[in-house]
Amino acid sequence: MGIHSLPLTVLLLAAVSQAAPLNSATDPLAPAREPMAELVYRQVLLDGAIPELNTACADAALFGLNLRLQELRNRLIDIAPAPQPFEVVIANAEALMVCKAPASTQTVLSRISPAPGSQRRAWLLLSWQAANASLDHAQAALALRRLAxxxxxxxxxxxxxxxxxxxxxxxxxxxxxxxxxxxxxxxxSDEAVMVLLAGRERGALGARRLALAAELLQGLGNDQHSTLLESALDQAAADQAWGLAEDLLRLQLKLDLAAGGDGLRPRQRLERLANRLDDRYTLWELVRGDLDQQEAATLLEQELRSPRQPGGHAAVEAHQSAPPVSVPSEFK
Incomplete structure (x- = not known):
């Protein structure tokens, strides 16, 4: 009996069984120890349907068989020319993703445009996945906006x-x-700001988004960055995220100085919060470049301990995992 007389699914199972014999100590989902046999691979490439080609792609990707991957990609891009049912197009596109061909995946997906509903959602998610893997930011952004x-x-x-x-x-x-x-x-950047402001998330995540939006707005010459940072600080404080609060005050100081200000208020607020947290590393950062405070800077530098000891620059991290503390009124 010749190899071409056996069903492909039987050949594939035999190839996997031969490559990785199963026993009580073997995970049946573990990858094969040997790649698919050449004769089996050749028949799959010649006669295989999309599911068999998908399996061959996974095998070739696992073992880094680049020549096989290229041959399988070529086969997959031509195996189901338009028009095809939704399920066939999606299966074809998914197989190309397994074959590490995201650009070809996008080509196949472009053959259909499902109406709103579950099919369109699946199509958009796979479209984003392919565009993201291709570093095609324009198409990735378009897919997410369509999803929204x-x-x-x-x-x-x-x-x-x-x-x-x-x-x-x-x-x-x-x-x-x-x-x-x-x-x-x-x-x-202007579009990114609009997306960040649409998040409406509370807590530390929301504060980080607002901080990024504020920094982007400052770069765009928009004076709303101060309002956004104050809102972010309120959220960080409410979430007891003191390390984030310090980062936000550092950003506020940076933006104030960049805008030609003296940075006095954010600097004072950062210093008060660092004192409250016994964060001597931040205090040292604040005074190390001040010629009038060199003595204090030297003393703080000498006092700095290992980050994991009290007074070191991981003090803030310890505070974040400690029970909630009240916000100092002077920080507000």
């Missing part, structure tokens, strides 16, 4: 997978923050 459908706030609740941890679990980020990064990569 005119309401950017919904992106705050849309968690997208951006990678996988060492434990194999997905790493996710809010689509809103990803859209901000795409807009910044496109040098569209």
């Amino acid at each position: 459908n005119g309401d950017l706030t919904v992106l705050n609740f849309e968690q997208l997978t951006v990678g996988y941890g060492a434990d194999g679990l997905p790493l996710t980020r809010a689509a809103l923050d990803l859209l901000v990064e795409h807009e910044l990569a496109l040098d569209r």
Whole structure:
């Protein structure tokens, strides 16, 4: 019996079984120890449908077989010419992603444009994934904006997978923050600010977004950055995020000086908060360049200990994990 007389699914199972024999100590989901046999691969490339080609792509990607990957990509881009049902297009596009061909994935996805509903959502998410992998920021931003459908706030609740941890679990980020990064990569700071302000998130995350919006607005010559930073400081204080509060005050000091101010108020507020937290590293940063405070700077430098000891520059981190403390009135 020749190899071409066997069903492809049987051949694929046989190839995996031969590559990684299973026993009670073997995880059946563990990757094969050997790549797909050449004869099996050749028949898949010649006669395989999209699912079999997807399996071959995963195998070639796992073992870094670049020639096979290229051959499989070429096959996948031509296997299902338009028009095709939605399910076929999506399966084709997903197989190309497995084959590490995000640009070709975008080409296949462009063959359809589903109507609003679950199919359009799946299409847009895969479109973003392909554009993001291709570093095609314009198309990635477009996909997310289409997903928002005119309401950017919904992106705050849309968690997208951006990678996988060492434990194999997905790493996710809010689509809103990803859209901000795409807009910044496109040098569209004004658009990024609008997205950040649409987040309407409270706590430390909201404060970080407002801080970034304030910095971008200052770069755009907009005087609203002071108001945004004050709002961010209020949120950081309410969340007991004192390390973030210090970062925000540093940013406020930087922006004030850049605008031609003396930076006196944010400097004083930062100093009071650092004293409250016993953050001697920040206090040293504030006085080290002041010729009138060289004695204090030298003393603080001598007192600085290991970051993990009291008084060191990890004091703020300790405060963040400690029980809530009241906000000093002078910080306000």
